[in-house]
Amino acid sequence: MGTVRLPYSTEYPVEWEADVVLRDGSTTHVRPIRPEDSDALQRFQMAQSERSTYLRFFAALQRIPDRMLTQLVTVDHVSRTALVAVRPGSAQETDGADGEGQAEDIVGVARYDVIDDRPGRRTAEVAFNIADALQGQGLGSVLLEHIAAAARERGVHRFIAEVLPQNRAMLGVFREAGYAVEQHLDDGVVTVSVDLDPTDRSREVMADREHRTEARSMQGLLSARRVLLVGPAEGGTVDELLAARVREAHAAGPGDTELLVLGDDVTWADLGRGGLGGNGSDENGQIDLAVVAAPPDEVIDTVRRLRGTGARGVVVLSAGWAEVGPEGVARRRELLRTAHTEGMRVVGPASYGLLTNVPGASLRASLALTAPKPGRVGLFSQSSPVAVTAAETVKRRGLGLSTLVSAGHRADVSGNDVMQYWQDDPHTDVACLYLETLGNPRKFSRIARRLAQVKPVIVVVAGRHGSVVPPGHTVRATRAPRRMLDEVLRQSGVIRAENTHQLMDVAQVLAHQPLPTGGRVGVLASSPSLAALVTDAVAAAGLTVVGPPDPLSAGAPDDEIAAAVDALYAPGACDAVVVVSVPVVLPRTDAIARAVAEAAARTGRTTVVSALGLHGMPDELASGDVRIPAFSTPEDAVWALGAVVRYAQWRTQDHGTPVRPALREGMSDGAARAQARTLVESLLVQEPDGAELDQATATELLACYGLTLWGSRSVRTADEAVAAAEELGWPVALKIAAPALRHRADLGGVRLDIADAEDLREDAERMLAAAASLLPAPDPVLEVQAMAPTGVACVVRSVEDELFGPVVSFGLAGDAVDLLDDVTHGVPPLTDVDVARMVRGVRAAPRLFGYQGAPAADVAALEDVLARVSVMAEDLPELASLELYPVAVAERGAAVLHATIRLRPAERRTDAPRRALPG
Numbered sequence: 001m002g003t004v005r006l007p008y009s010t011e012y013p014v015e016w017e018a019d020v021v022l023r024d025g026s027t028t029h030v031r032p033i034r035p036e037d038s039d040a041l042q043r044f045q046m047a048q049s050e051r052s053t054y055l056r057f058f059a060a061l062q063r064i065p066d067r068m069l070t071q072l073v074t075v076d077h078v079s080r081t082a083l084v085a086v087r088p089g090s091a092q093e094t095d096g097a098d099g100e101g102q103a104e105d106i107v108g109v110a111r112y113d114v115i116d117d118r119p120g121r122r123t124a125e126v127a128f129n130i131a132d133a134l135q136g137q138g139l140g141s142v143l144l145e146h147i148a149a150a151a152r153e154r155g156v157h158r159f160i161a162e163v164l165p166q167n168r169a170m171l172g173v174f175r176e177a178g179y180a181v182e183q184h185l186d187d188g189v190v191t192v193s194v195d196l197d198p199t200d201r202s203r204e205v206m207a208d209r210e211h212r213t214e215a216r217s218m219q220g221l222l223s224a225r226r227v228l229l230v231g232p233a234e235g236g237t238v239d240e241l242l243a244a245r246v247r248e249a250h251a252a253g254p255g256d257t258e259l260l261v262l263g264d265d266v267t268w269a270d271l272g273r274g275g276l277g278g279n280g281s282d283e284n285g286q287i288d289l290a291v292v293a294a295p296p297d298e299v300i301d302t303v304r305r306l307r308g309t310g311a312r313g314v315v316v317l318s319a320g321w322a323e324v325g326p327e328g329v330a331r332r333r334e335l336l337r338t339a340h341t342e343g344m345r346v347v348g349p350a351s352y353g354l355l356t357n358v359p360g361a362s363l364r365a366s367l368a369l370t371a372p373k374p375g376r377v378g379l380f381s382q383s384s385p386v387a388v389t390a391a392e393t394v395k396r397r398g399l400g401l402s403t404l405v406s407a408g409h410r411a412d413v414s415g416n417d418v419m420q421y422w423q424d425d426p427h428t429d430v431a432c433l434y435l436e437t438l439g440n441p442r443k444f445s446r447i448a449r450r451l452a453q454v455k456p457v458i459v460v461v462a463g464r465h466g467s468v469v470p471p472g473h474t475v476r477a478t479r480a481p482r483r484m485l486d487e488v489l490r491q492s493g494v495i496r497a498e499n500t501h502q503l504m505d506v507a508q509v510l511a512h513q514p515l516p517t518g519g520r521v522g523v524l525a526s527s528p529s530l531a532a533l534v535t536d537a538v539a540a541a542g543l544t545v546v547g548p549p550d551p552l553s554a555g556a557p558d559d560e561i562a563a564a565v566d567a568l569y570a571p572g573a574c575d576a577v578v579v580v581s582v583p584v585v586l587p588r589t590d591a592i593a594r595a596v597a598e599a600a601a602r603t604g605r606t607t608v609v610s611a612l613g614l615h616g617m618p619d620e621l622a623s624g625d626v627r628i629p630a631f632s633t634p635e636d637a638v639w640a641l642g643a644v645v646r647y648a649q650w651r652t653q654d655h656g657t658p659v660r661p662a663l664r665e666g667m668s669d670g671a672a673r674a675q676a677r678t679l680v681e682s683l684l685v686q687e688p689d690g691a692e693l694d695q696a697t698a699t700e701l702l703a704c705y706g707l708t709l710w711g712s713r714s715v716r717t718a719d720e721a722v723a724a725a726e727e728l729g730w731p732v733a734l735k736i737a738a739p740a741l742r743h744r745a746d747l748g749g750v751r752l753d754i755a756d757a758e759d760l761r762e763d764a765e766r767m768l769a770a771a772a773s774l775l776p777a778p779d780p781v782l783e784v785q786a787m788a789p790t791g792v793a794c795v796v797r798s799v800e801d802e803l804f805g806p807v808v809s810f811g812l813a814g815d816a817v818d819l820l821d822d823v824t825h826g827v828p829p830l831t832d833v834d835v836a837r838m839v840r841g842v843r844a845a846p847r848l849f850g851y852q853g854a855p856a857a858d859v860a861a862l863e864d865v866l867a868r869v870s871v872m873a874e875d876l877p878e879l880a881s882l883e884l885y886p887v888a889v890a891e892r893g894a895a896v897l898h899a900t901i902r903l904r905p906a907e908r909r910t911d912a913p914r915r916a917l918p919g
Contacts, residue, residue, distance in 0.1 A: 010076045015908055016083065016150050018916035019340035023138035025216035025312065026343035027917065028107065030146050033082040037106065038073045040086075044106040049132050055167045056129045058189075072111075078154050079124075082111035083147050085139055087341055088307065104341075107131040110143035112151055112159065121674060124151060126159040126194075128170060138209065140173040145206060145914040148179075148196045153906065155681055157674065159194040178202030180670075197673060197875075198913045200658055203829075207446060210915045211420050217345055218413070218421035220312035222356050222403065224288035227365050228271075228311070230262045230302050231293035242293035242317045245367045246353070252369050255362035260287065271309045286310030291353065291365050293317040296331045299349075303338045313413075314339060315365055316348030322409060332411050339412070340917060347413045352387040352406030358427055366404070375400015376429040376511050380418045382407050382436040383462075386500065390434065393504050397616030399511060402427040410436075412918060416443055419451045430510045431457045432503055438485070439476075439918060441804050442827060442911030445492045452493035456510045456647055459494045460503050461485060476910065478803035480825075487825045488804070491834065493650045495643050505640040508629035509608060512617060515648040516606040521641070522574035523549040524564060524596070526581045534578055534634050541642025546574045552592070555583075561595050569599040576606040576641055580634045583612065593620040601626040606644070608637040656833030659867035663706050673875060676704035680878050683903055690880065690904035698899040705872045707865065707884075710897045712785040718764040722757045724784040731755045734763050736771045737781040742898065753787055760784075788897060791890035792847050792857045796866055798873040798882040805909040806873035810866055812844045813886045828874040835863050835870070848889065861894035862887065877906035 017031040033041075045053070045064050053061050064072065075081045089103030108131060112124035126147065130140050151159070163170050165185065174181055174192050178201035182193040231243025250259045260266050271287070287309050292299050299316055306314065321332045332349070339346045347354065353366025357374035364371065367384075372394045379394070379401055381387040387406040394401055402425065405418050415433045422428045431451060438444055438461065448457050478484075489496050497503040521543045525531035531549035538545050552564055568577055577600070581592050593611065600607040601623035609621055614630035621628035631637040663672035679701055683691050693701065699709040713724035714737060725732045734751045735742050741749030749770075751763045764782060771780035793813035801807050804827055811823040824841040826834050839845065839862060850856040865887055873879055883900040 010078055013077050013150070016146070018146065018914070019336065020085075020142050020146075020915055021213040021217045021917065022134070022142070023136075023213060023216070025213065025218075025220045026137075027217070027340040027345065028085050028087055028139070028343065029337065029341045030083055030085050030143065030916075032077060032150075033073055033075060033084050033109070033111075035070075035073050037084065038069050040089075040104055040106045041073060041084075041109070042069060044109070044129075044131065047131070048129070052129070052132055052135075055164055055170070056127065058164065075111075079114040079117065080112070081147075081150060081154075082109060083143060083150065084109050085134075085143065087343070107134050108139045108143055110147040112147060112156065114156060115160065121158075121678075122154075122156040123158040123160060124156045126151075126161050128173070135169065138213065140170065141177060141209065142915060144173055144177055146916075148194075149912055149914040152196055153908070155677070157196050157677065159192075159196060161192045161194070163190045163192055164188075165190055176205065178205035195670060197670065200660070203913065206913060206915060207450070211423065211447075211450070213915070214417050214420040215424060217312075218417050221289060221345060221347065221413070222354060222363060222405075222421065223358075223361065224312070224354075224363055224365065225256060225361070226258045226260065226287045226289075227363075228260050228262060228266070228287045228290045228306075228309070230290055231317075233261075233263060239293040239295070239318050242367065245369075246291055246293070246317070246365075249367060249369050250364055253364060253371055255357075255364040255371070256360065257362070257364045259364075268305055271305075288312060289354075289365055290314045291317065296320050296328070296335070296349075300331070300335050300338055303335065303342060303344065306344065307342050311344055313345040313347060315351050315353055316346060316408070316411075317351055317353065317367065319350040319409075321349045321411070332409075336412055336918075345413055345417075345917075346411055347405070348408040349411060350384055350408035352381070352384040352404075352408070354406070355391075355401070355404040356427075357400075357402055366406070368404075370395070372399070372401040372404070375402060376427070377401050377432060377507050378403040378405075378418070378422050378425070378428040378430065379432045379434075380405045380407065380415045381434040382410050382415075383434060384408055386434050390432075390500055390504075393500065397504060397508065399504065399508060399617060410439065410918075414439065414918065416440065416447050419447050419457070422455065423451045429455060430507050431455055432459075432507050433457070434460045434462070434500060434503070436462045438488075438803075440910040441485070441488050442909070445488050445827065446911070448489075448492040448494050452647075453651070456506075456644075457492070457494040458497055458503050458506050458510070459489060460497045460500060461489075476803040478801055479799070480801045480804050480807050481821075481823075484801075484804055484807060484825055484827075488827060491827065493647070493655075495647050497643075501636075502639065502643075505629075505631060505636055506643050508617065508631075509606070509640050509644045510647075512627040512629060513600075513606045513608075513644075514604050515651065516576040516641075516645050517648070518575035519543045519645045519649070520546045520575045522546050522568045522577045524568055524577065524579045524592075525549055525551050526583060526592075527551050530580045530582060530634065534580055534638060537635050537638035538578065538642075541638050541645075543576075543638075543642055543645060552581075558591050558595075561591050565592075565595040565599050569603045569605055571603075574605070576645065577608075578634070578637055578641065579607065579609045579611070580637075581609075581611040590620050593618075594623075597621050597623040597626070597628055600628055606641070608641050610634045610637045654833060656831030656836075658829045659832055659835060659870060661706060661864060661867050661871065663868075663871075664704055665706065672704045672706075676701060676872075676876065679704070680876060680903060684878065684905060688905065690902065693899075693901040693903070695899070698901045701901065702872075702896070702899060705868045707868050707872075707896055709899055710785060710788055710895050712783050712898075715764070715782050715784055716780070718761040718768075721760055721764040721782060721784050725754070725757070725760055728784065728786040731787045732760065733785045733787055734760065734767060735783045735785070736767055737783045738771065739900070741771065742783075785897065788888045788895035789890035789893065791888040791895070793886035794862060794889055794894075796869050796884040796887055798869055798879065800873070800877060800880050800904075800907075802907070803910060805911065806870075806877075806879070808838075808866070808870045808873055810838045811842055812847060817842075817844055826870065828870040830867065830870045832863075832867070835866050838866060839863055855891045857889040858892050858894060859889070861892070862889045865894050865896065877909060878903050880904040 084106045085108035086104040089105050109129045112126045114124045116123040180195035232240040321328045356363040422431045523534050528551050531551045607628050610631045617627045663669045715721045731753045736749040754760045797809045809825045822843050824838040848857045880902040884896050888895045
C-alpha cells in the first residue's frame with residue numbers, strides 16, 4: 001500500500017488532554033501516554049485481574065516484558081498513539097505535599113496503531129484496557145470518544161478491533177456508541193469495524209451520556225449535607241471576611257447543612273483518608289463539599305488534602321486567579337487538574353456559593369445571610385455581585401428559588417452543568433441564567449435546546465459573545481457577526497432578556513402561570529388611556545388584542561367588575577389576559593384583584609397584572625395555589641407576556657430533523673466523505689499553512705457533497721475567449737476574474753448573454769483594457785461561462801470561527817443587501833426547519849417568491865444548496881471559508897456559478913465530539 005506524508009506533528013499533543021466525568025459523577029484526567037509512564041503502566045497491568053488481562057492480550061500476562069513495555073509507551077501521536085486515564089498514585093501522601101513529582105496511577109488505556117496509511121482510507125487497530133475497579137463506570141465509552149476524536153484529527157476514520165466473544169462489555173462499548181459498526185466472528189475472535197464519522201445516533205448517544213454524567217456530578221455538589229469550611233479565622237484579610245461571612249450565614253439559617261470549620265471543629269488529622277472516624281469505615285464521617293477562602297496556592301493544597309474525605313467538589317470564594325495575569329491562569333489550570341484528578345468539581349473562583357431549597361435536604365454553602373424562600377425557579381449566575389442582587393430581587397418579589405449556583409469566574413462548573421442538572425430536577429420548573437461569557441456556544445445551544453423542550457430557559461448575556469470579557473474569564477476570540485449570539489439563542493429556544501429586571505419579570509410569569517395557548521390578548525383597564533397604552537404595547541410585542549378594550553369606570557361596583565371579568569375569561573374569549581388598574585384619586589380597591597385571581601384560577605388562563613401598590617407575587621392576586629404576577633408598569637407586564645407567548649409557540653413548533661442530503665450521486669455518503677478528506681489532506685500536504693482552491697479543485701471538492709459548480713474557463717485573450725465559448729456553448733457570460741470586479745457590472749466587470757463570436761471578441765478586448773487600467777496585475781484574466789438560467793442571485797457562505805465553529809450564512813446578492821447586512825446565520829448541524837427559516841429570514845426574501853409579478857424561484861433547490869454547505873462545513877473543520885457567489889436560483893434549479901474556498905489546518909472545535917470538562 002502507498003504511504004503519503006500527512007501534515008501532522010509528532011510533538012506531544014497537549015490539546016488531547018482533558019478532564020472527564022464518569023457515570024457516578026466523579027472525574028478523572030485523560031491524556032496522551034508518555035515514555036515516563038512505563039512504571040505506572042506496569043503497576044496498572046500487575047493490578048489487573050487474570051480475566052481482564054486475558055480479555056486484553058488473549059493470553060496470561062501478569063507482567064509486561066521490558067521490550068513490549070517500551071513499545072507501548074513510545075508513540076508518535078500520528079500512526080501510533082495511546083491515551084491513558086489517570087488518578088493520583090495510591091502511595092502518595094496527602095498531608096500538604098506541593099504536588100511536584102507526585103506519581104499517577106493509570107486506570108484506563110486506549111490505543112490505536114495505523115494498519116492502512118492511505119489518505120482518506122486510514123484505518124487503525126484499536127484496543128482498550130480498563131482497571132477492574134472502574135469497569136462499569138463508563139470509562140471505556142469515554143476513552144472511545146477521545147481516541148476516536150484524536151484519530152480523526154490524524155486522518156484516521158476507521159477502527160478495527162479484535163475482541164473475544166466473552167468480552168461482552170467491550171463489544172457493548174462499540175455497539176452502543178452510535179457509530180456505524182460491523183462485526184463478524186472468525187476463528188473464535190470477533191472482528192469489529194467502526195466508522196468514526198459522527199452520526200446522528202453517535203451524537204445523540206454522546207449527548208445523552210454527557211447529560212447523565214454531568215447532572216450526576218452536579219447532584220453530588222447540590223445534595224451536599226456535610227460542608228467543610230477552610231479559611232483563616234482572623235487577620236482582617238478579604239479571605240478572613242469571606243470565611244467569617246460563611247460562618248455568619250450558616251448561623252443565620254443553616255438549612256439542613258452541617259458546617260464543619262477546619263481548625264475549630266476538625267483538623268486534617270481528624271479527616272484523614274477514612275473520614276472523621278479515621279479508620280476508613282465511617283461513611284457518616286465523610287464530608288461532601290468544601291468551601292475555601294484562601295490564597296490560590298493554599299486552595300490547591302487544600303484540594304490535595306481533601307483526598308479520601310469523600311468531597312465531591314470545592315467552592316472557591318476567593319479571587320486572585322486568571323484575572324491577575326498569566327501566573328494566575330497557570331494556577332487556575334493547576335487547580336482544575338488537581339481537583340479533577342482527585343475526582344472533584346470546582347465552583348468558582350470568586351463564587352458567591354451554592355444554595356438549594358429541597359424540602360428536608362436544603363443546602364447552605366454561600367455568602368448569603370438569608371436565603372430566598374423555596375420556589376420553582378433555578379438561578380445560575382457567573383457574577384457574584386449579580387448573584388447578590390438577583391437573590392435579593394427574588395426575595396423582594398416573593399418569587400422563591402429551588403437552586404442558586406454562583407460560578408464566579410466559571411473555571412469549571414458552568415451554566416451548561418447546571419442546565420443538565422435542572423432538566424431532571426423535580427424541584428425546578430424555570431431555569432434562569434446570567435452569563436458574562438459563553439465559553440462553548442455550541443454545547444450551550446445543544447444543552448439549552450434540549451432543556452427548553454421541557455422547561456423554559458431565560459438568559460441574560462452581559463456583553464456580546466466575548467466583545468467584553470470580564471477579568472478571570474478565558475474565552476476564545478471570534479470573528480462572527482454580533483448577531484451570531486442572538487441566532488445561537490434563537491436556535492436554542494431560550495428566552496433572551498436584556499437585563500436582570502426582565503429576567504425576573506419573565507420568571508414571575510413562567511413560575512406561576514400556565515403557558516398561553518396562543519397570542520390573542522384580552523385587556524381589562526381602569527381607563528381609556530391605559531387601555532390605549534396597553535393595546536400599543538401588545539401590538540409591539542407581536543400579540544393581538546381581542547376586540548376593543550372596554551375600560552372599567554373609576555370606582556366601578558362589584559357586579560360591574562364581575563361582569564367584565566367573566567366576559568374576559570369566557571371560554572374561547574382570548575388566550576391571555578392583561579389587567580391594568582391605576583386609580584387616580586380614589587383609593588385602591590382589591591375587588592378587581594380578587595375577581596381576576598379567582599377567574600384565572602378557575603379557567604387556567606394566563607394572566608399578568610399592573611396595579612398600583614402591587615408588585616411581585618402579592619397575596620392580593622392569589623387564589624388557592626395560583627398566583628398572578630404583578631408588574632410596576634403595563635409595558636413590563638406586556639413585554640414579559642410576549643416573551644412567554646413566543647416561547648410557548650416555540651415549544652409547539654416542529655423544529656425539523658437534521659439535514660442529511662444524499663451526497664455524491666452513485667457513491668455512498670461514506671465514500672464521498674472519504675474522497676473529500678483525501679482531497680483536503682492532499683492539498684494541505686502540499687500547502688501546510690493553508691490554500692485557496694482554484695475552480696477545478698473547488699469543483700472536485702464541492703462534487704463530493706453533491707454541489708455542481710457551473711463550468712467556466714479562464715482566458716487571457718479574445719481568441720481564447722471565443723474558443724472557450726465554442727466549447728461551453730452559446731450564449732455565454734464574460735467576467736473579469738479578479739475578485740474586486742468579478743461581480744461588478746457597474747464597473748464593467750461582467751457582461752451577460754453574449755451570443756456570438758464577434759460580440760465576445762469586442763467585449764473581451766474592452767474588458768481586458770478596463771482590467772489593465774483598474775487592477776495592479778500586469779496580466780488580466782477573464783472568465784468565460786455558459787449562461788445559466790435567469791434567476792435570483794444569492795450568496796451562501798461558511799466560515800470556521802474559533803468560538804462558534806462553522807457558521808453558515810445566507811443572503812441575496814447585491815450591494816444594497818451587503819450594506820444593509822441583510823443576512824441570516826446558522827450554526828450547524830442545521831435542521832430542515834433551520835434552513836427554511838434562514839432563507840425566509842432575510843428582508844429581501846420576497847424576491848424569491850414572485851415579488852411584483854416576477855416568477856417564483858425554486859426555493860427548494862436553494863435550500864438544498866444551503867443544506868449541503870452546512871453538512872460540508874460540519875464535516876470539514878479544515879474549511880476555513882467558503883463562498884458560493886452567485887447562486888442563481890431560477891424557476892427550476894439553482895446554479896452555483898462561482899466558488900471561493902480556503903483551507904487551513906483543522907483546529908479543535910469548542911464542541912468536539914467527545915465529552916470533556918473546561919480546562
